[in-house]
Amino acid sequence: MKKSLTAIAALAVTGLAAAQSSVTMFGVVDAGVSYQSATSRDAATGASSKQTRTTLSNSGYNSSRIGFRGTEDLGGGLAASFWLEAPITNDDGATGISTFNRRSTVSLSGGFGELRLGRDYTPTFWNDTVFDPFGTNGSGTNVISSVNGSTGLNNTNYVRASNSIGYFLPPNLGGFYGQLQYSLHENTDSSTAADTASTNSNAGRYIGGRFGWANGPLDVAVSAGQNIAVDTLALTRKVQTINLGASYDFGPVKLFGELSNVQNKFDTALGNAHDSYNGYLIGATVPVGAGLIRASYSTVRYNEGAAGITGEDPRVQKLALGYVHNLSKRTALYATVARVNNRNDAAYTGSLSSAITTGYSSNGVSYTGLPRSSTGYDFGIRHAF
Template identity: 50%
Template sequence: MKKSLVALASLAVAGAASAQSSVTVFGVLDAAISGYKNQSETPFGVSVTKTATALTSSGYNSSRLGFRGTEDLGGGLAAGFWLETGMTNDNGNGAATGGGLNFNRRSTVSLSGNFGEVRLGKDFSPTFWNDTVFDPFGANGVGTNLITTASGGAALGVPNSGFQSNPNYVRSVNSVGYFLPPNLGGFYGQFMYAFNEQVSYDPGGLTPPGAAAIVANPALALTPNNARTGRYFGGRVGYANGPLDVALAYAESTIGSNYYVGTTTTLDTLNLGASYDFGIAKLFSEYSNNKQKTAYATNAFNPFGTTKPGANGGVFGVTVPVGVGVIRASYSAVKYNNLPVGFFASQPKADQFAIGYVYNLSKRTALYTTFAYINDKGGAALGVTGSPTFYTGTIPGGAGNAVPNKSMGYDLGIRHAF
């Protein structure tokens, strides 16, 4: 009888504990057959084409495996965690390092209540949300808008400009984030600060390679120390009610520094996006203004002034439900400005058209296809997501140097969520 009572008590305690907390395993597997074609052309009309066909992943949604959970702490408080790793299921590789999972997408622990939510760890940057939420293709596959493509890396766009490689573009590590509570009549907001976790010196003359070494070899003064690199702060505020969603975001990300010389380079991003669902169609739009700022301290190594090469971008899109499926289409463009080009040369720019269709076999499984076409001008080298780099070498026979001209690609795939 006592054993029975103990067993019943144990079950009751276990039941109470499970009612106070929950853990969910979730994921997405997305695979597609993708084709790419990038063309470069010389001033004499001679073209060089690079093509590729591959089995890829994440053409519609990003493939991932995740674990999330919450614990009710009472009094309206809750603790939570979120661990998520990306996967390339086309070749069976995950984000594994050292025999364990690398949670390279999101890795946060949080505390939430009536005040909102505080998250610590690696999480989406506020400014990236507008680039993906207000894109009909959600920043996945060949249809990804040019703002996202140009911000993905220097090899994809124009180095030393408003759009270039930025370690804090999609997600920020070492971050502290705050989210407004969800009961504000449709208003929402997110604010984030990410620590750079670099070492700085005071006085600055002790910063490696050190003042004595610089005096002996002035060229060492040009060696970046990057004592400020990695810092990020930004925020996003918006309003969502019924068919309308609109949001404004701003961020400053430090991408380079030379602490002793006194230069700091940041990427400043300001974007505004909106969507409206009319029922028969949902419209999307976004504008992004970006500047690279290199601030010079006043010392023997630097002149006065700040350089501000920049870039602007825009997205216009639509989704149209058709039966159990949906048609997606978008137009996006980027234009660089204040770059040091020749007197007769124009600033680099590019535009892209994308169209696709998603057929939902169920709530979890969908078939999809997407086609995208990019036109590059003035030295821009933007290719559809996943495409090979452009050929930019000299063509034998006096044909001249090849310049990126156009890019196109398609995805044909299946997505399953669990």
């Protein structure tokens, strides 16, 4: 009897293993030396200050990560799959598989498309990263992405949204693709709570979509989304995004472009107000033997009536240039240099981390001016498995 039970258990395990058509462990380990500097000037006194920092960083080319994904063929054209992906900080080893907050989803797919549940990338983020030659990584990250993800907007659902329900079109539509996503806020609605966005039952909710067409060398997509941001000052704050991106591969050179508009809308006790951020990006990649040259120019114009930024034309501009040398399909060396310029008090908050503060202290003297210019360099190695 005992042997029979053992045999039945073994057959059951064998059957499960056969049904699970694929399980894959994957990851990226990326490390490099980064140098960052920022110069500011006090508007009142004219005094200037410079800060610099050199670090051994990670994710300068691709984000360091480790993950597991699998697919089971259910028959009849149906498949179930999962994806669990965790960030890692290989430069200090402090962050390992403690969370799967890069992505944690379970899916059911078939001829109808794919239904995906869990934490996933938002549709409005995809255009910012797909049509950026630097893939929103390292010092070359475009300023559209940096401003949209800044602490000032507090748009926690900019890159990813938790508790989301997503639908993806099937891949056999002649190049057309698309997705819709709704993120549940999971808050308790209380009729006695103060009416602020931090207690609003909709705070943290995201809804968005992205639709595009990719055929041959051309890829073009438009996306739109809205996030209810948590804010203790405003009664309700909505961050609304719409962007349009495209790329065209000519062979010797691949061109990229994006237009973006973000509206930061406030509903306060004193009335309604909104800030707007209009940006665009142009870029290119050029294959050179085993390497790839990358270049981009991006800019965002600020209209922050609520935030009080002044100037005739407040904007931030960024020029980035990089080179990737592929030692193999999985291993690459990379180098990037980027330069940021702020005009008329545009408050840039981005990946050149020494430029994100609005005040400086040097030799016991405090400066309140915003950063006027910033420079970043990355030199590193990326290995994927």
